[in-house]
Amino acid sequence: MNNRLRVLRAERNWSQAELAQKLEVSRQSVNAIETGKYDPSLPLAFRFARLFELPVEFIFSDPMSSAGTDQPKQ
Amino acid sequence: MCQATKSPADRRFRRHCQIATGLSLVVFTVCSQAALRLHGNPMGLVLSGFAGAAFFAELVSVGLLTTRLRDEFQRTLLLRSFVWATLITMGCTTVWGFIEMHSHGTVPHLDVIWIPMILLCFTAAAKLIIFRQYRPESE
Numbered sequence: 001m002n003n004r005l006r007v008l009r010a011e012r013n014w015s016q017a018e019l020a021q022k023l024e025v026s027r028q029s030v031n032a033i034e035t036g037k038y039d040p041s042l043p044l045a046f047r048f049a050r051l052f053e054l055p056v057e058f059i060f061s062d063p064m065s066s067a068g069t070d071q072p073k074q
Numbered sequence: 075m076c077q078a079t080k081s082p083a084d085r086r087f088r089r090h091c092q093i094a095t096g097l098s099l100v101v102f103t104v105c106s107q108a109a110l111r112l113h114g115n116p117m118g119l120v121l122s123g124f125a126g127a128a129f130f131a132e133l134v135s136v137g138l139l140t141t142r143l144r145d146e147f148q149r150t151l152l153l154r155s156f157v158w159a160t161l162i163t164m165g166c167t168t169v170w171g172f173i174e175m176h177s178h179g180t181v182p183h184l185d186v187i188w189i190p191m192i193l194l195c196f197t198a199a200a201k202l203i204i205f206r207q208y209r210p211e212s213e
Contacts, residue, residue, distance in 0.1 A: 016210065024084075029147035031210030038147050038208075 002061045005034045008052050023047055084144050094135040099194070101128035106187050129190045147208075155204050159197035163189065 112118030
């Protein structure tokens with residue numbers, strides 16, 4: 001699963017540790033998700049979406065799907 | 075052994091489990107060794123019960139840790155460590171059992187009471203290896 005966590009985090013100037021603290025997970029978890037070593041469960045993906053105030057499909061995308069979501073729908 | 079979780083609840087719960095593991099290990103070692111020396115004595119039977127209960131408490135603590143940990147990635151890594159440790163312990167003790175059966179006393183006998191200790195050692199080793207694989211790089 002592809003994700004835009006690194007970009008979204010950089011836009012907000014958050015470190016991995018800060019993001020981990022906001023989500024109440026370890027920095028190890030944020031790093032594993034960001035680097036694609038671990039795919040989060042749906043509840044955790046929704047927590048990311050709530051935190052970034054973006055749709056889940058904008059943050060996480062299916063690498064097999066050709067049509068990527070480039071802009072979040074308003 | 076692994077990256078500390080940022081959630082205070084997880085950190086507190088993990089500390090409780092570490093204390094429970096330490097206490098269980100001490101009670102298990104003291105009671106099992108004392109029971110071995112009190113062979114044939116009813117007190118030995120009671121101490122054996124305590125040793126078994128201590129290890130049972132350790133297993134309950136591990137079960138609670140894996141079900142109540144909020145951080146799903148840490149939970150996945152913990153479960154992976156326990157599964158690997160259990161498989162390796164089962165494999166090693168089974169092979170050793172067959173070797174003992176066909177060696178006619180040429181290899182040392184492994185008492186069943188040492189299997190929990192072997193499981194704990196393999197769990198610690200598996201945790202070390204698995205958590206190290208996912209050590210976050212510096213930003």
